[in-house]
Amino acid sequence: MDISVVVPLYDEVESLPELTSWISRVMDENHFTYEIILVDDGSKDGSWDMIKKLQLNNPYIKGIKFRRNYGKSAALNTGFDATKGDVIITMDADLQDSPDEIPELYRRITEEKYDLISGWKAKRYDPISKTIPTKLFNAATRSMSGIHNLHDFNCGLKAYRSTVVKNIEVYGEMHRYIPVLAKWAGFTKIGEQVVEHRARKYGKTKFGMSRFVNGFLDLLSIFFVGKFGKRPMHFFGTMGVLSFLTGTIIALWLIFEKLYDIEMHLKYSRDVTAQPLFYIALVAIILGSQLFLTGFVAELVARSASERNRYQVEETI
Incomplete structure (x- = not known):
């Protein structure tokens, strides 16, 4: 037809x-x-x-x-x-x-x-x-x-x-x-x-x-x-790692800054937890962990899916 x-x-x-x-x-x-x-x-x-x-x-x-x-x-x-x-x-x-x-x-x-x-x-x-x-x-x-x-x-x-x-x-x-x-x-x-x-x-x-x-x-x-669709960890994992590392670097920087102030006996040094940047870092770490775990779970689902190895084959001889 x-x-x-x-x-x-x-x-x-x-x-x-x-x-x-x-x-x-x-x-x-x-x-x-x-x-x-x-x-x-x-x-x-x-x-x-x-x-x-x-x-x-x-x-x-x-x-x-x-x-x-x-x-x-x-x-x-x-x-x-x-x-x-x-x-x-x-x-x-x-x-x-x-x-x-x-x-x-x-x-x-x-x-x-x-x-x-x-x-x-x-x-x-x-x-x-x-x-x-x-x-x-x-x-x-x-x-x-x-x-x-x-x-x-x-x-x-x-x-x-x-x-x-x-x-x-x-x-x-x-x-x-x-x-x-x-x-x-x-x-x-x-x-x-x-x-x-x-x-x-x-x-x-x-x-x-x-x-x-x-x-x-x-x-x-x-x-x-x-x-x-067949590699969700590449998306969620990348986003999660970047977010986690960003939050960790900010938190470490705040901690080292506080230790430096203590070492130099600075009178007006602020507590780490008193700085808004600390909470931004905390949210980034938590969000990064959640994104990574989401990617991990999605990867498990994709690997157990019935069509995980279904690909378009144009021709065979």
């Missing part, structure tokens, strides 16, 4: 007939073999009934229904598991992504041998309250991930080689950072394509301001797990 189109959706009953018809038309015009996987993330507006209705007239449509709303990441991860195509295309169900982009995305994956192509909606129809925070997050993600050639990590329209989606796990709010997950998994040929951003035709956006806070926390999580 050439292409699997994965569409996560939540309360998008109005857009589904037009979207699936559009996708099928593009596929037929380009003679692709395909499947459309619609993942209903606990919709309450009759989206699932619409999917079943559409499937009666289009055998290429497949549906997956969650019992409740789990989020876009869960929908994508489940959809990825169900795909059978050589190239996986993801797009949102709100008609803001154009299926007409699919042939070029497919070509770049198959002919230019990219692992992942991420869409970039250079011209957007979103309000400034959404575009400004998005630009800030994209800048932070580029800096922390080292993927400097992407302008929009969160664009729903993406194309993947099938091996990419089968070797990453999307959870929490990680759908925003799939290119980062792919890079950590060893898929480094990541490209970008300018795509059309269409104004929303039906309904309203399902994402609130909380997504920006969650997105930032998930970015930190990805960065830490990707870099130190």
